[in-house]
Amino acid sequence: MLIEGVSLRLGAGEVLAVAGPNGAGKSTLLRALAGELRPMAGVATICSIPAPDWPPRLLARRRAVVSQAVELAFPLAAAEVVALGRLPWHGAGGAARDAAAVAAAMERAGVAHLARRAYATLSGGERQRVQIARALAQIDGAEAPAALLLDEPTASLDAAHRAALLTTLRALAAAGVAVLVVLHDLNEAAFVADRVALLSAGRLAASGPPGVVLRPAALAALYGIPFRGRPGDGLLPDFAAAAASPTHRRR
């Protein structure tokens, strides 16, 4: 997916939610910000780091990424997966510092009790939380504001774990982390985000505070089906209306 003309700022202590239809370029934007892709024009900057130009190891100490559904090639225990988050710090702080970061991250992500379990035996939600713990361990000790990028982290979580994750993201932002999270559920975006960016066909359709951006009329235009309710208070696609009026079907 190509993205073009997207200009976004993600500052320390902020949660930015990125939403939009499938194929709008959300993952591409995240990969550009993560430093995986080099923009053909312009710059991808997080916390004033031009990601593709930084040495990978230094970049990894400032930004962590939680991808969707990570599967392991070889069996590792949950604590071993979280400890991989300390790889960029090898030789920097010593084993005790790494162990402390791993323990704190697992505590924070609510997976301390899973430490010795084999990752492959965990449920999808547990794996997701282990990956979040891995990312938290990775940016523990960053000298300057760190960035955490998450690609649909709530996709495999139940309601209680979604609430816990979103609360954790808010707490991280309050602690000075810049959080970018791709979300499909607009109520989650409305709850967690300081600002919401809506992407459509590789372009920025709207960006701003959730109360401004997440209006049913604008969403209907974006997704091609009607929405009802208010941001943060039962904002939902109106499936019944969509089914009743085929002209609203997706383009």
Next chain:
Amino acid sequence: MDGSGLRPLAGAAPPATRIGGGRLAALGLGGLVLALLAGALLGPAGVSAAGLLATLAEALGLAPLPEQHARDAAVLGVVRAPRVLLAAMLGAGLAVAGAAMQGLFRNPLADPGLIGVSAGAALAAVAATVLGPGLFGAAAGLLGLWLLPVAAFAGGLGATLLIARLATRQGVTGVATLLLAGIAVNALCGALTGLLVFAADDRQVRDITFWTLGSLGGARWPQLPVAALLVLLPALALLALARPLNALVLGEREAFHLGIRVEAAKRWAVLLSAVAVSAGVALAGLVGFVGLVVPHLVRLALGADHRIVLPGSAILGAALMVLADLAARSLAVPAELPVGVVTALVGAPFFLGLLHRRGAAP
């Protein structure tokens, strides 16, 4: 290796107990020393422990060799010691290269053969055997007995570099493409080898057959520095890739997110493995299953952390190769079994057992 149909051993849990790294290393090295001793002392021409000590003492200039140990010293000095040491280096190199390829391909069933080493080396070795005197002419005279190993080394390395080049676009090596290019180059090398065998005479066919089964029977001192430089050294260098390979357990993108220079790590893993295995094939022929099975054993016993799997594979591979060679020269006295037959006889059923264990997984 997404979409290859081969899936990791998902259900296997890491071992629940951990002993200290230092104690583990001492245990492994102790076992290796025992295997080396067994390899040196046992076999058709037995050597006494006293004979070994006397020979060592003489070699170190500590004491003159007593008359009664002259035969032991001759057996050890001329044949046994270089053979056991070559076996150990070969086992270490093949096992570490196997572990590195499994980590790189993110698949426990990968093997250096996937990147063309064995097929390329075999093609070049067969070419040297069949066409040697005619084609290489002066070079053959110059290289003498080294013609075949030099050809095999060049062939293995050349095939790997060709495959790596085919799989690299704009500086990015696609692991799935690497596998596919490997299959194609392997098939091409196999067909060309077949053509050469078709043109070979009976004696050459017999030479080729025995070479492909692998043997350490030709081990002499001059080969040891070559093995140390081209088999052991690359294997030790691969140990430095433990952290990148650990990150690759999560995936290539995730490894980059963790600050790993993924393309550099892939290139080094392929190059060092290819050098180690090509040199191993050049010195001892095709010895299969060590690179596949040994890393598995280490993972089953000690977990999947490459900081343990790589050195553990080096030690266990060395010990098992020494013992396999001991079996090869002891089981059919006065003849010798090819060591590749021994490793395959033991390794293949073990491997089938592993497949059976994970049979329930899709």
